[in-house]
Amino acid sequence: MIVEKDETMPVRNAEDIVRVRREVRTHAVGAGFSLVDQTKIVTAASEIARNTVDYGGGGTLHLSTVRLGARRGVRLIFSDQGPGIADLKLALTDGYTTGSGLGLGLSGAKRLSSEFDVKSTPGEGTVVTIVRWK
Amino acid sequence: MEQIPILKIGDCLLVSIQVDMHDRLALALQDDLTAKIVESRARGVMIDISALEVVDSFIGRMLNNIAAMSRVLDAVTVVVGMQPAVAITLVELGLALTGVKTALNVDKGLALIRRLIDGEEDGLDRREG
Numbered sequence: 001m002i003v004e005k006d007e008t009m010p011v012r013n014a015e016d017i018v019r020v021r022r023e024v025r026t027h028a029v030g031a032g033f034s035l036v037d038q039t040k041i042v043t044a045a046s047e048i049a050r051n052t053v054d055y056g057g058g059g060t061l062h063l064s065t066v067r068l069g070a071r072r073g074v075r076l077i078f079s080d081q082g083p084g085i086a087d088l089k090l091a092l093t094d095g096y097t098t099g100s101g102l103g104l105g106l107s108g109a110k111r112l113s114s115e116f117d118v119k120s121t122p123g124e125g126t127v128v129t130i131v132r133w134k
Numbered sequence: 135m136e137q138i139p140i141l142k143i144g145d146c147l148l149v150s151i152q153v154d155m156h157d158r159l160a161l162a163l164q165d166d167l168t169a170k171i172v173e174s175r176a177r178g179v180m181i182d183i184s185a186l187e188v189v190d191s192f193i194g195r196m197l198n199n200i201a202a203m204s205r206v207l208d209a210v211t212v213v214v215g216m217q218p219a220v221a222i223t224l225v226e227l228g229l230a231l232t233g234v235k236t237a238l239n240v241d242k243g244l245a246l247i248r249r250l251i252d253g254e255e256d257g258l259d260r261r262e263g
Contacts, residue, residue, distance in 0.1 A: 043190050043223045107228065111226050
C-alpha cells in the first residue's frame, strides 16, 4: 500500500469531530470517490471520531490517501489511550452501547467501510483502522 | 454563541440547517425547538436538511428526539430535503429514523404537515409517509 497524502489531527472535542468530517471529505474527493462513497467514509469517520472523544477520552486521527495497484482509497487510523474495550464482539453488536447513544457507531462504521479493524487493550487504549476503496 | 434560527410561519416552525453542526449545537437546537413549540403553540415542525452532507447517528438521534418530543407536545414533525447519498448512507449505517416523517422538499413537507394536522382535527388517522 502506497501512501500518497498523509496527516495527523487531534480528536479531542466536538469541534474536532467536525474538522475530521471536513478533512476526510477532502481526502475522499482527492481520491476520486463518488458522492455516495464520500458520504459513507465521512459518516464512518464521524462515528469513530465520536467514540474516540466520548469513550476514549480523546485521541488522534492518522488520515491518509492510499493506493494499492490501480485502486485508490482513504485510510483512517483512530487511536486513543482510553480505558479500551473489554468485549469487542459485544461492542460490534448493533444497538449495544455503554453510553447514551444508539449503539450504531462501531457496527455502522464497519458496514460503511471496505476494511475494518479494531485493536483494544483494556487499560491501554483502542486503535480503529478503516479503509474505504474507490 | 452560534444558533440555528427557528422561523414561525402560521402555526408551523421552520428550521433550515445550513451548517455542519457540532454535537452541542445539535443538542441546543433540540432544546430551542422544544421551547419554541410550547411558546408559539405550533402544530407543525419542518426541518430542512437539504444542505446537510452528512447525517451520522448523533444527528439521526437528534431528529428522532425532536419528532418524539414534538409529538408529545401535540405537533407533527416532517424532515425534508434529505440528499440521496445521505439516505443511502443512513440505511447502511443501520439508522431507520422510525418515527420521523419525511418529504422530498419544503412544498411537499408543508402539504404533509397540513394533511397530518387536518386529519387529526377530523378525528381521522390519515398518517402517511
